[in-house]
Amino acid sequence: MAQLYFYYSAMNAGKSTSLLQSAYNYRERGMHAVIYTAAIDDRYGSGKVTSRIGLQADASLYRPQDNLFDAISIQQREKPLDCVFIDEAQFLTKAQARQLIEVVDELDVPVLAYGLRTDFLGETFEGSHYLLAWADKLFELKTVCHCGRKANFVVRLDENGQAVTTGDQVEIGGNDRYESMCRKHFKQLVWVS
Template sequence: MAQLYFYYSAMNAGKSTSLLQSAYNYQERGMTVAIYTAALDNRYGLGKVSSRIGLTMDAHIFNAGFNFTGHVQQLKTAGRLDCVLIDEAQFLSKAQVRQLTDIVDELNVPVLAFGLRTDFLGETFAGSQALLAWADKLIELKTICHCGRKANFVVRLDANGNAATAGSQVQIGGNESYVSMCRQHFKQLVW
Protein backbone atom coordinates (compact mmCIF):
# COMPACT_ATOMS: atom_id res chain seq x y z
CA MET A 1 0.00 0.00 0.00
CA ALA A 2 1.40 3.38 -1.03
CA GLN A 3 2.15 6.07 1.54
CA LEU A 4 3.01 9.79 1.65
CA TYR A 5 6.41 10.44 3.25
CA PHE A 6 7.71 13.84 4.35
CA TYR A 7 11.47 14.07 4.86
CA TYR A 8 12.14 17.41 6.53
CA SER A 9 15.06 19.28 8.02
CA ALA A 10 16.97 22.52 8.17
CA MET A 11 19.28 23.35 5.26
CA ASN A 12 22.36 21.24 4.56
CA ALA A 13 21.00 17.99 5.99
CA GLY A 14 21.14 16.12 2.69
CA LYS A 15 17.50 16.29 1.58
CA SER A 16 18.32 16.46 -2.14
CA THR A 17 21.01 13.81 -1.75
CA SER A 18 18.50 11.49 -0.07
CA LEU A 19 15.97 12.14 -2.84
CA LEU A 20 18.54 11.37 -5.54
CA GLN A 21 19.63 8.20 -3.70
CA SER A 22 15.99 7.07 -3.47
CA ALA A 23 15.50 7.70 -7.20
CA TYR A 24 18.66 5.74 -7.97
CA ASN A 25 17.51 2.83 -5.78
CA TYR A 26 14.18 2.59 -7.65
CA GLN A 27 15.84 2.92 -11.07
CA GLU A 28 18.50 0.34 -10.21
CA ARG A 29 15.68 -2.16 -9.65
CA GLY A 30 14.12 -1.37 -13.04
CA MET A 31 11.41 0.84 -11.59
CA THR A 32 10.20 4.19 -12.95
CA VAL A 33 10.15 7.40 -10.90
CA ALA A 34 8.85 10.89 -11.53
CA ILE A 35 10.99 13.61 -9.94
CA TYR A 36 9.64 17.13 -9.35
CA THR A 37 11.28 20.34 -8.18
CA ALA A 38 10.07 23.90 -7.65
CA ALA A 39 10.36 26.34 -10.54
CA LEU A 40 11.34 28.96 -7.93
CA ASP A 41 14.70 27.33 -7.28
CA ASN A 42 16.70 27.36 -10.51
CA ARG A 43 20.16 27.84 -8.97
CA TYR A 44 21.42 24.68 -10.69
CA GLY A 45 19.28 25.03 -13.82
CA LEU A 46 15.55 24.83 -14.40
CA GLY A 47 14.26 21.31 -13.88
CA LYS A 48 17.34 20.02 -12.04
CA VAL A 49 17.62 18.45 -8.62
CA SER A 50 21.19 18.90 -7.41
CA SER A 51 22.93 18.02 -4.19
CA ARG A 52 25.88 19.80 -2.63
CA ILE A 53 28.00 16.68 -3.17
CA GLY A 54 27.61 16.94 -6.95
CA LEU A 55 24.76 14.56 -7.79
CA THR A 56 22.18 15.82 -10.30
CA MET A 57 19.04 14.48 -12.01
CA ASP A 58 16.49 16.01 -14.34
CA ALA A 59 13.08 16.79 -12.91
CA HIS A 60 9.66 18.05 -13.87
CA ILE A 61 9.05 21.55 -12.53
CA PHE A 62 6.09 22.68 -10.48
CA ASN A 63 4.74 26.12 -9.70
CA ALA A 64 1.73 27.35 -7.73
CA GLY A 65 -0.74 26.31 -10.44
CA PHE A 66 0.73 22.89 -11.22
CA ASN A 67 -1.68 19.92 -11.00
CA PHE A 68 0.19 16.91 -9.62
CA THR A 69 -2.75 14.53 -9.86
CA GLY A 70 -3.31 15.23 -13.55
CA HIS A 71 0.38 15.05 -14.42
CA VAL A 72 0.98 11.82 -12.51
CA GLN A 73 -2.16 10.28 -14.03
CA GLN A 74 -0.79 11.10 -17.51
CA LEU A 75 2.58 9.53 -16.67
CA LYS A 76 0.93 6.45 -15.23
CA THR A 77 -1.33 6.09 -18.30
CA ALA A 78 1.70 6.40 -20.61
CA GLY A 79 3.62 3.67 -18.77
CA ARG A 80 4.67 2.28 -15.44
CA LEU A 81 5.16 4.70 -12.53
CA ASP A 82 6.48 3.30 -9.25
CA CYS A 83 7.23 6.40 -7.17
CA VAL A 84 6.89 10.19 -7.10
CA LEU A 85 9.75 12.21 -5.55
CA ILE A 86 9.43 15.91 -4.75
CA ASP A 87 12.29 18.28 -3.93
CA GLU A 88 11.70 21.69 -2.30
CA ALA A 89 8.35 20.46 -0.93
CA GLN A 90 8.02 23.51 1.32
CA PHE A 91 6.96 25.41 -1.83
CA LEU A 92 3.90 23.20 -2.39
CA SER A 93 0.49 24.72 -1.75
CA LYS A 94 -1.99 23.13 0.62
CA ALA A 95 -4.07 22.12 -2.43
CA GLN A 96 -1.04 20.45 -4.02
CA VAL A 97 -0.37 18.44 -0.86
CA ARG A 98 -3.99 17.27 -1.05
CA GLN A 99 -3.27 16.19 -4.62
CA LEU A 100 -0.32 14.16 -3.33
CA THR A 101 -2.66 12.38 -0.91
CA ASP A 102 -4.90 11.55 -3.90
CA ILE A 103 -1.90 10.13 -5.79
CA VAL A 104 -1.18 7.86 -2.82
CA ASP A 105 -4.78 6.92 -1.96
CA GLU A 106 -6.38 6.69 -5.41
CA LEU A 107 -3.50 5.94 -7.79
CA ASN A 108 -1.60 3.78 -5.27
CA VAL A 109 1.73 5.46 -6.04
CA PRO A 110 4.07 6.27 -3.11
CA VAL A 111 5.13 9.90 -2.76
CA LEU A 112 8.38 10.97 -1.08
CA ALA A 113 8.48 14.72 -0.41
CA PHE A 114 11.65 16.47 0.80
CA GLY A 115 11.69 20.00 2.19
CA LEU A 116 12.34 22.53 4.90
CA ARG A 117 10.11 22.49 7.95
CA THR A 118 10.42 26.19 8.79
CA ASP A 119 11.54 29.46 7.26
CA PHE A 120 14.16 31.92 8.51
CA LEU A 121 11.76 33.26 11.16
CA GLY A 122 10.87 29.81 12.50
CA GLU A 123 7.45 29.76 10.80
CA THR A 124 6.22 26.78 8.79
CA PHE A 125 5.82 27.00 5.03
CA ALA A 126 2.31 26.20 3.72
CA GLY A 127 3.52 23.02 2.01
CA SER A 128 5.43 21.87 5.07
CA GLN A 129 2.51 22.57 7.38
CA ALA A 130 0.15 20.47 5.23
CA LEU A 131 2.72 17.67 4.90
CA LEU A 132 3.31 17.62 8.65
CA ALA A 133 -0.45 17.25 9.12
CA TRP A 134 -1.27 14.75 6.35
CA ALA A 135 1.81 12.62 5.64
CA ASP A 136 1.71 8.97 6.63
CA LYS A 137 5.36 9.03 7.69
CA LEU A 138 7.44 11.94 9.00
CA ILE A 139 11.20 11.51 8.81
CA GLU A 140 13.59 14.12 10.17
CA LEU A 141 16.95 14.41 8.45
CA LYS A 142 19.48 15.87 10.82
CA THR A 143 22.28 18.38 10.47
CA ILE A 144 24.33 20.23 13.05
CA CYS A 145 24.78 23.76 14.32
CA HIS A 146 28.26 25.28 14.61
CA CYS A 147 28.11 24.39 18.34
CA GLY A 148 27.61 20.69 17.60
CA ARG A 149 23.94 20.49 18.64
CA LYS A 150 21.22 19.38 16.25
CA ALA A 151 20.28 22.24 13.93
CA ASN A 152 16.56 22.55 13.38
CA PHE A 153 16.31 26.21 12.35
CA VAL A 154 17.62 28.26 9.45
CA VAL A 155 18.98 31.80 9.81
CA ARG A 156 18.91 34.07 6.75
CA LEU A 157 21.89 36.37 6.42
CA ASP A 158 21.65 39.89 5.02
CA ALA A 159 24.25 41.47 2.72
CA ASN A 160 26.44 42.29 5.76
CA GLY A 161 26.31 38.76 7.20
CA ASN A 162 23.85 39.67 9.96
CA ALA A 163 20.71 37.67 10.77
CA ALA A 164 17.64 38.94 8.92
CA THR A 165 14.58 39.36 11.12
CA ALA A 166 12.10 40.50 8.45
CA GLY A 167 11.45 40.00 4.78
CA SER A 168 9.70 37.79 2.28
CA GLN A 169 9.29 34.17 3.35
CA VAL A 170 10.79 32.96 0.08
CA GLN A 171 14.27 34.01 -0.94
CA ILE A 172 16.25 31.44 -2.89
CA GLY A 173 19.82 30.95 -1.76
CA GLY A 174 22.42 28.57 -0.46
CA ASN A 175 25.28 28.74 2.02
CA GLU A 176 25.90 32.38 1.10
CA SER A 177 22.43 33.31 2.39
CA TYR A 178 21.48 30.75 5.04
CA VAL A 179 23.00 29.01 8.06
CA SER A 180 21.45 26.09 9.95
CA MET A 181 21.45 26.52 13.74
CA CYS A 182 20.16 24.94 16.92
CA ARG A 183 17.21 26.60 18.64
CA GLN A 184 19.40 28.32 21.23
CA HIS A 185 21.58 30.09 18.66
CA PHE A 186 18.59 30.81 16.40
CA LYS A 187 16.80 32.52 19.31
CA GLN A 188 19.86 34.63 20.13
CA LEU A 189 19.96 35.99 16.58
CA VAL A 190 16.34 36.11 15.44
CA TRP A 191 13.93 36.28 18.41
Protein backbone atom coordinates in the same frame (compact mmCIF):
# COMPACT_ATOMS: atom_id res chain seq x y z
CA MET B 1 -0.31 -0.02 -0.09
CA ALA B 2 1.25 3.30 -1.10
CA GLN B 3 1.97 6.02 1.45
CA LEU B 4 2.94 9.69 1.57
CA TYR B 5 6.32 10.27 3.20
CA PHE B 6 7.70 13.63 4.29
CA TYR B 7 11.44 13.99 4.89
CA TYR B 8 12.09 17.37 6.50
CA SER B 9 14.99 19.23 8.03
CA ALA B 10 16.88 22.48 8.19
CA MET B 11 19.18 23.34 5.29
CA ASN B 12 22.29 21.26 4.59
CA ALA B 13 20.96 18.01 6.06
CA GLY B 14 21.18 16.06 2.80
CA LYS B 15 17.56 16.14 1.66
CA SER B 16 18.39 16.32 -2.05
CA THR B 17 21.16 13.75 -1.65
CA SER B 18 18.74 11.35 0.03
CA LEU B 19 16.11 11.95 -2.67
CA LEU B 20 18.61 11.34 -5.47
CA GLN B 21 19.92 8.17 -3.83
CA SER B 22 16.41 6.79 -3.36
CA ALA B 23 15.43 7.63 -6.95
CA TYR B 24 18.62 5.95 -8.17
CA ASN B 25 17.75 2.82 -6.18
CA TYR B 26 14.37 2.59 -7.95
CA ARG B 27 15.94 3.04 -11.39
CA GLU B 28 18.72 0.55 -10.64
CA ARG B 29 16.06 -2.09 -10.03
CA GLY B 30 14.32 -1.36 -13.31
CA MET B 31 11.49 0.58 -11.68
CA HIS B 32 10.00 3.81 -13.00
CA ALA B 33 10.26 6.82 -10.71
CA VAL B 34 9.72 10.49 -11.49
CA ILE B 35 11.18 13.53 -9.77
CA TYR B 36 9.50 16.92 -9.39
CA THR B 37 11.08 20.12 -8.12
CA ALA B 38 9.84 23.66 -7.55
CA ALA B 39 10.20 25.93 -10.58
CA ILE B 40 11.04 28.84 -8.27
CA ASP B 41 14.42 27.30 -7.32
CA ASP B 42 16.63 27.41 -10.40
CA ARG B 43 20.00 27.90 -8.65
CA TYR B 44 21.44 24.84 -10.40
CA GLY B 45 19.47 25.15 -13.63
CA SER B 46 15.81 24.75 -14.46
CA GLY B 47 14.48 21.22 -14.10
CA LYS B 48 17.40 19.91 -12.04
CA VAL B 49 17.70 18.49 -8.56
CA THR B 50 21.29 18.96 -7.41
CA SER B 51 22.88 18.08 -4.09
CA ARG B 52 25.75 19.94 -2.51
CA ILE B 53 27.94 16.86 -2.94
CA GLY B 54 27.50 16.93 -6.70
CA LEU B 55 24.74 14.41 -7.43
CA GLN B 56 22.21 15.60 -9.99
CA ALA B 57 19.12 14.43 -11.86
CA ASP B 58 16.58 15.88 -14.26
CA ALA B 59 13.20 16.75 -12.81
CA SER B 60 9.79 17.94 -13.90
CA LEU B 61 8.91 21.38 -12.60
CA TYR B 62 5.90 22.34 -10.52
CA ARG B 63 4.48 25.80 -10.03
CA PRO B 64 1.82 26.92 -7.51
CA GLN B 65 -0.94 26.75 -10.14
CA ASP B 66 -0.07 23.22 -11.34
CA ASN B 67 -2.30 20.26 -10.56
CA LEU B 68 0.12 17.53 -9.55
CA PHE B 69 -2.52 14.80 -9.49
CA ASP B 70 -3.40 15.51 -13.13
CA ALA B 71 0.26 15.67 -14.22
CA ILE B 72 1.19 12.47 -12.40
CA SER B 73 -1.95 10.70 -13.67
CA ILE B 74 -0.87 11.43 -17.25
CA GLN B 75 2.59 10.03 -16.55
CA GLN B 76 1.06 6.98 -14.87
CA ARG B 77 -1.05 6.27 -17.98
CA GLU B 78 1.97 6.58 -20.27
CA LYS B 79 4.16 4.30 -18.16
CA PRO B 80 3.19 2.90 -14.74
CA LEU B 81 4.98 4.67 -11.90
CA ASP B 82 6.61 2.94 -8.97
CA CYS B 83 7.35 6.14 -7.03
CA VAL B 84 7.08 9.93 -7.17
CA PHE B 85 9.74 12.15 -5.58
CA ILE B 86 9.11 15.80 -4.66
CA ASP B 87 12.08 18.09 -3.98
CA GLU B 88 11.67 21.50 -2.30
CA ALA B 89 8.31 20.33 -0.92
CA GLN B 90 8.02 23.38 1.31
CA PHE B 91 6.94 25.28 -1.83
CA LEU B 92 3.87 23.08 -2.39
CA THR B 93 0.49 24.69 -1.93
CA LYS B 94 -2.20 23.24 0.32
CA ALA B 95 -4.03 22.07 -2.80
CA GLN B 96 -0.91 20.36 -4.13
CA ALA B 97 -0.36 18.55 -0.82
CA ARG B 98 -3.92 17.23 -1.13
CA GLN B 99 -3.24 16.25 -4.74
CA LEU B 100 -0.28 14.18 -3.57
CA ILE B 101 -2.58 12.40 -1.12
CA GLU B 102 -4.81 11.54 -4.11
CA VAL B 103 -1.77 10.18 -5.99
CA VAL B 104 -1.16 7.86 -3.04
CA ASP B 105 -4.79 6.91 -2.37
CA GLU B 106 -6.25 6.82 -5.90
CA LEU B 107 -3.26 5.87 -8.06
CA ASP B 108 -1.61 3.70 -5.37
CA VAL B 109 1.79 5.28 -6.04
CA PRO B 110 4.07 6.15 -3.11
CA VAL B 111 5.14 9.78 -2.84
CA LEU B 112 8.36 10.81 -1.08
CA ALA B 113 8.48 14.56 -0.42
CA TYR B 114 11.61 16.36 0.83
CA GLY B 115 11.66 19.89 2.18
CA LEU B 116 12.40 22.45 4.84
CA ARG B 117 10.19 22.43 7.90
CA THR B 118 10.44 26.14 8.71
CA ASP B 119 11.51 29.44 7.20
CA PHE B 120 14.04 32.01 8.45
CA LEU B 121 11.60 33.23 11.13
CA GLY B 122 10.78 29.77 12.46
CA GLU B 123 7.37 29.61 10.74
CA THR B 124 6.25 26.62 8.70
CA PHE B 125 6.01 26.91 4.95
CA GLU B 126 2.57 26.15 3.49
CA GLY B 127 3.67 22.89 1.89
CA SER B 128 5.52 21.74 5.00
CA HIS B 129 2.60 22.65 7.24
CA TYR B 130 0.22 20.35 5.39
CA LEU B 131 2.74 17.57 4.81
CA LEU B 132 3.51 17.51 8.54
CA ALA B 133 -0.23 17.23 9.20
CA TRP B 134 -1.21 14.78 6.46
CA ALA B 135 1.77 12.55 5.60
CA ASP B 136 1.57 8.88 6.55
CA LYS B 137 5.19 8.84 7.68
CA LEU B 138 7.46 11.67 8.87
CA PHE B 139 11.26 11.51 8.90
CA GLU B 140 13.56 14.19 10.24
CA LEU B 141 16.94 14.42 8.52
CA LYS B 142 19.49 15.94 10.85
CA THR B 143 22.28 18.45 10.50
CA VAL B 144 24.35 20.35 13.06
CA CYS B 145 24.73 23.91 14.26
CA HIS B 146 28.17 25.51 14.49
CA CYS B 147 28.09 24.64 18.22
CA GLY B 148 27.62 20.92 17.53
CA ARG B 149 23.96 20.68 18.61
CA LYS B 150 21.24 19.49 16.28
CA ALA B 151 20.24 22.32 13.93
CA ASN B 152 16.52 22.56 13.35
CA PHE B 153 16.20 26.22 12.36
CA VAL B 154 17.46 28.28 9.43
CA VAL B 155 18.77 31.84 9.74
CA ARG B 156 18.75 34.15 6.71
CA LEU B 157 21.86 36.30 6.45
CA ASP B 158 22.36 39.65 4.77
CA GLU B 159 25.39 40.61 2.67
CA ASN B 160 27.32 41.37 5.88
CA GLY B 161 26.54 38.02 7.49
CA GLN B 162 23.99 39.49 9.91
CA ALA B 163 20.67 37.77 10.67
CA VAL B 164 17.66 39.07 8.74
CA THR B 165 14.41 39.24 10.72
CA THR B 166 12.02 40.74 8.16
CA GLY B 167 11.18 40.13 4.53
CA ASP B 168 9.39 37.77 2.20
CA GLN B 169 9.12 34.17 3.33
CA VAL B 170 10.67 32.90 0.12
CA GLU B 171 14.07 34.11 -0.98
CA ILE B 172 16.06 31.51 -2.86
CA GLY B 173 19.63 31.01 -1.73
CA GLY B 174 22.20 28.59 -0.44
CA ASN B 175 25.03 28.72 2.06
CA ASP B 176 25.71 32.31 1.01
CA ARG B 177 22.29 33.40 2.38
CA TYR B 178 21.31 30.82 5.01
CA GLU B 179 22.81 29.00 7.96
CA SER B 180 21.29 26.12 9.91
CA MET B 181 21.34 26.59 13.69
CA CYS B 182 20.12 25.03 16.90
CA ARG B 183 17.18 26.68 18.65
CA LYS B 184 19.42 28.42 21.20
CA HIS B 185 21.48 30.23 18.57
CA PHE B 186 18.45 30.87 16.35
CA LYS B 187 16.65 32.56 19.28
CA GLN B 188 19.66 34.75 20.05
CA LEU B 189 19.71 36.09 16.48
CA VAL B 190 16.07 36.07 15.37
CA TRP B 191 13.81 36.10 18.41
CA VAL B 192 15.64 38.86 20.25
CA SER B 193 13.29 41.05 22.29
